[in-house]
Amino acid sequence: MNSNEALKAVLSSIRDGNLDVEQAMEQLRDxxxxxxxxxxxxxxxxxxxxxxxxxxxxxxxxxxxxxxxxxxxxxxxxxxxxxxxxxxxxxxxxxxxxxxxxxxxxxxxKSQEVKYGSGQVGIITAGTSDLSVAEEALVTCDMLGSRAAIISDIGVAGIHRLFHRIEEIRKFTVLIVVAGMEGALSSVIGGLVEQPIIAVPTSVGYGANFSGLSALLGMLTSCASGVTVVNIDNGFGAACAACKINRLLDKHSKNA
Incomplete structure (x- = not known):
């Protein structure tokens, strides 16, 4: 039982006379x-x-x-x-x-069933070396109720690989783009799709990459409009943002 359900259960028990105030206080203590x-x-x-x-x-x-x-x-x-x-x-x-x-x-x-929304998050990596950050995002999305899938190793050094998957990428609700080196992949994808993009710079790269700083600055100064950037290697934070977008889209579609 999650916190929402636990609190509702306590309040309902008080309303129905099955729980007195002292008992409720004990249950609410933690x-x-x-x-x-x-x-x-x-x-x-x-x-x-x-x-x-x-x-x-x-x-x-x-x-x-x-x-x-x-x-x-x-x-x-x-x-x-x-x-x-x-x-x-x-x-x-x-x-x-x-x-x-x-x-x-x-x-x-997972002690409780995960309730998934209707949207799906696409997690795109520039290289295989970025997979640890992408997997962190994937696991986080799953735990927070957003279906997600990884498309790996389609960085700008072989841009034909990106174009080969672009129609598939356009079907996702939100995109998380994970890249090290100079972090150019988020800008390229940002010029090709309409979805919200959350860019994740990684610490992958040689010396002048400065452990992800070059990718971070490249993503922050992207000429593609609408690219949002999280901290270096922060697949978790990117997934949280993507899941919140998905939840809001679900909420608005249900109220429409």
Whole structure:
């Protein structure tokens, strides 16, 4: 049961006389946030912005991540990003239902059915070396209720590969374009399609790439109008933005 459903259940029980105020207070005690000492889990985040809190695994010990999973699983579906292989092995040993994606470096726990919207996110990569960021976006989209697919290795160095897939690309609702080096792919696609584009610069590239800075600046100064840019290697952030666009499109189409 997610936070919305849990809160509705408590309020309905009070209304129907099946729960008194003290019992309700006890059940609501951990709904705003739960203090684990090392972490304060924000259980109300889904009520505010539609998505549950996501665990950022980098810098956390395996024990801390496992403790967070223990308290979040069952309340909502759980996603952890930037999880090391060692931490993943520790958590998988304690939670057999958790899945690890070694390319995306994500852990997921689906205790509830994911409700998908009607739109689909296209995740486009310039090269195979960008796949870790693209996979992070793919896993995030899936957990947040947007169907998504990756089209990989169609960068501008062999632009005929892009043109070969362009009609397929135009069928997606939102596009996430992932590229390193000079980050030109988002500008090229931006001049060919009408969908919203979320560009993700990656740290892929040789020395003057400055660990993704050249791709970031190239995308920010794109001559293609309407290209939005997230931070370097931030497949998660791009997917969150794409899912919000999809949700709003669904909402407006239902109200039309």
């Amino acid at each position: 709904l705003p946030f739960q203090d684990l000492g090392h972490t304060k889990i924000d259980h109300h985040r889904a009520l505010r912005n539609g998505f549950p809190e996501v665990i950022y695994g980098a810098g956390k010990s395996p024990e801390q991540i496992a403790d967070i999973f223990k308290h979040m699983c069952g309340r909502s579906n759980v996603l952890a990003t930037r999880v090391s292989k060692d931490a993943a092995e520790y958590i998988l040993g304690r939670f057999p239902d958790v899945e690890y994606n070694p390319t995306a470096n994500t852990l997921t726990c």
